[in-house]
Amino acid sequence: MPQEQSFHLPLRASQIDQYDQTxxxxxxxxxxxxxxxxxxxxxFENCSIQQMMNDYLHDPMEADPFTNALTGxxxxxxxxxxxxxxxxxxxxxxxxxxxxxxxxLIKKNEAIMKRVLYYSSExxxxxxxxxxxxxxxEYLRRCCGIWIVFKAPKKHQNxxxxxxxxxx
Numbered sequence: 001m002p003q004e005q006s007f008h009l010p011l012r013a014s015q016i017d018q019y020d021q022t023x024x025x026x027x028x029x030x031x032x033x034x035x036x037x038x039x040x041x042x043x044f045e046n047c048s049i050q051q052m053m054n055d056y057l058h059d060p061m062e063a064d065p066f067t068n069a070l071t072g073x074x075x076x077x078x079x080x081x082x083x084x085x086x087x088x089x090x091x092x093x094x095x096x097x098x099x100x101x102x103x104x105l106i107k108k109n110e111a112i113m114k115r116v117l118y119y120s121s122e123x124x125x126x127x128x129x130x131x132x133x134x135x136x137x138e139y140l141r142r143c144c145g146i147w148i149v150f151k152a153p154k155k156h157q158n159x160x161x162x163x164x165x166x167x168x
Contacts, residue, residue, distance in 0.1 A: 020083075023102035027148070028084055030057045033100070040160065041098075041144055043090045056089045080122055096142035097123055105151045112147070112156075117163060120145045 026032060034052040037044045044052060084100040099119060106112050123143040132139035149156070 019104065020102075023104075024083055027100045027102050033057055033086070033098075036100075036146060037088070037098075040146065043093065047091060056091065058087050058089070080119070082119070082123075090142065094141060096144060099123060099143070099145040101145065101147045103147060103149045106149050106153065106156070112149070113161065113163065116145055116147055120163070 030053045031049065034049045034057060037052060037057075038047060038049065044056070047056070082099050083102060086098040086100070087095050088098045090096050101119070103112075120143055123145070124140065127140055131141055152159075
């Protein structure tokens with residue numbers, strides 16, 4: 001039986017920004033994203049990693065009015081900053097928006113699922129004026145948020161949680 005191992009990375013305030021930048025760099029690599037998408041996002045399960053890297057993954061923060069508008073955006077409800085926001089082509093479909101949020105530590109009482117829902121809802125509602133206008137909701141693009149937590153409370157370790165809004 002494999003023995004569980006854990007480690008603790010004590011970070012000083014001066015190291016937190018460096019840690020954050022390292023995580024963002026790691027998760028912005030196409031090969032890492034390809035594995036995550038293939039294993040966790042419907043539509044990519046039949047693609048090879050190489051095919052995904054060449055045909056479906058665009059560079060992070062590519063020149064797209066929507067992703068540019070959301071990066072570090074400020075709105076009338078406060079400040080929201082996405083760690084990594086990508087425009088990704090889905091095989092046989094239009095683009096989708098992918099938010100990747102590496103998190104170092106989730107505290108016991110933090111309402112992480114509500115935070116995930118809030119970020120995802122903002123990704124959807126912010127498409128108005130950049131992806132669609134008026135009542136043309138048919139142009140809304142699919143959104144996906146992937147949160148990777150490195151130090152979660154024991155009951156949430158090694159888990160994948162999915163929040164879905166799905167039609168009939």
